[in-house]
Amino acid sequence: MKMGQMQQSSSEQQDAMQHQLQQQQAQNNRKRKQHSSSGPANSTGTGNTVGPSPSSPASTHTPGEGMNSASSMQHVNSVSKSLMMYGAEGTGGIASSTNQLDDLDNFGDVGSLEDNVESFLSNDEGNGIYGSLKQTITEHKSQPSKGFSFGEVDCIRTRNKVTCCHFSYDGKLLASAGHDKKAVLWxxxxxKTETTPEEHQYLITDIRFRPNSTQLATASLDQSVRLWDAANPSYCLHAYTGHPSHVMSLDFNPKKNDLFCFSDSNNEIRYWNINPFTCARVSKQGGSAQVRFQPVTGHLLAAASDKVVSIYDVENDRQTHIFQQGHSSVVNYLCWDFTGDYLASVSEDCVKVWSLTSGDCIHELNSNGNQFHSCVFHPSYSTLLVIGGLRSLELWNMVDNKSMTVPAHDNIISALAQSPVTGMVGSASHDSSVKLWK
Structure with a gap:
């Protein structure tokens, strides 16, 4: 073959290769734009389950059931809104919203975390935790795994939507639950995973490990709370059934680990002892969406109901703080920082971080259409908040008010958990999956 023909052939090959790469890139872009949520729940409200559906949890409260005052009607509406985060029948589910972000381009590229991490973690002073992080990243720029990183580690699939998750205190287990009506222990x-029997009748709303124990508890819309042991999950240790209202949330006291509490859709909070398994006290002060004990001491309890976040003194059963001017929509999620000095609250349109010392909102991040649903303080960096939205995680540096979006799931990220022992973050989603991040 002559030199001219060889050069022409090489040029043609390069042109063909470039054309092929352009086609592949265009195809990838089309795939990303076609990537959308899994859509609204089916008529049963339980994803792809087969068989008869339970009656609508939201429909159990109707105007004809003694709801004679305007305040009572407002409470019914707030309960219905709080049930939406579980994708329950009758609510339509947030997943059916026509305002979903249908184009993953809006989230930015996955690589943007590594590309912009130096700017994301830096601050003006260049010292403290973010200053040292910046130095680490600069030293190992070619090896990002040695600096700050945040990526998916593993994933498990379930049959239906997952609504809650929690790490054991030693970080060795991650428990999740939801529309499958049983707990999955990872x-x-x-x-490897194990599951509890499917003893709940309706979806599980919350799951929490008992401190320094392999025991855990589940709360359900079937008006029950059940206690399990992860060491032998084949049977239920204790069950409180026949509660008059839907059980919406529960949590264990970190100091007195034989004490837990749960809240219901009627704004009651009940404190229970494990040994013996009895009710210790009933509080009428509210917490229809979520309850969370203050870490370390457990002296305080945070409770969310409608648009209001309240802090209660557990020993004296009195309200110490009320954050009622903060959110313009229903508060779905609460999480404490490790010290118990700060509390984050999440509604669809924003996340707020409150100081218990001053009683003020000290940080705020608007969702900009991402529909926030959950949050957790990063297990290694206390001023970094991980926020779960619609399909994506938001990493928010509260000090510099910088945020970064990481595509994560195909639907609502309904719950987040973290383990300071392992540095892992767990995410649960209505796309029927649970993921590990680090």
Missing amino acids: NMDTL
């Missing part, structure tokens, strides 16, 4: 060492 071993962090072997990445």
Whole structure:
């Protein structure tokens, strides 16, 4: 072959290769734009389950059931809104919203985290936790795994929507639950899973491990709370059934680990002892969306109901703080920082961080259409908040008010958990999956 023909052939090959790469890139872009949520729940409100559906949880409260005052009607509406985060029948589910972000381009590229991490973690002073992080990243720029990183580690699939998750206190187990009506226990060492029996009648709203124990509890819309042991999850240890209202949330006291509380759709909070398994006290002060004990001491309890976040003194059963001017929509989620000095509250349109010292909102991040649903303080960096939205995670540096979006799921990220022991973050989603991040 002559030199001219060889050069022409090489040029043609390069042109063909470039054309092929352009076609592949265009195809990838089309795939990303076609990537959308899994859509609204089916008529049963339980994803792809087969068989008869339970009656609508939201429909159990109707105007004809003694709701004679305007305030009572407002409470019914707030309960219905809080049930939306579980994708329950009758609510339509947030997943059916026509305002969903249908184009993943709006989230930015996955690589943007590594590309912009130096700017994201830097601050003006260049010292403190973010200053040292910046130095680490600069030293190992070619090896980002040695600096700050945040990526998906593993994933498990379930049959239906997942509504809640929580790490055991030693970080060895991640428990999740939802529309499958049973708990899934994920071993962090072997990445194998076990499940509890399907003893709940309706979806599970919350799941929490008992401190320094393999025991855990589940709350459900079937008006029950059940206690399990992850060491032998084949049977239920204790069950409180026949509660008059839907059980919406529960939590264990970190100091007195034989004490837990749960809240219901009627704004009652009940404190229970494990040994013996009895009700210790009933409080009428409210918490229809979520309840969370203050970490370390457990002296305080945070409760969310409608648009209001309240803090209660557990020992004296009195309200110490009320954050009622903060959110313009229903508060779905609460999380404390590790010290118990700060509390984050989440509604669809924003996340607010409150100081218990001053009683003020000290940080705020608007969702800009991402529909926030959950949050957790990063297990290694206390001023970094991980926020779950519609399909994506938001990493928010509260000090510099910088945020970064990471595509994560195909639907609502309904719950987040973290383990300071392992540095892992767990995310649960209505796309029927649970993911590990680090």
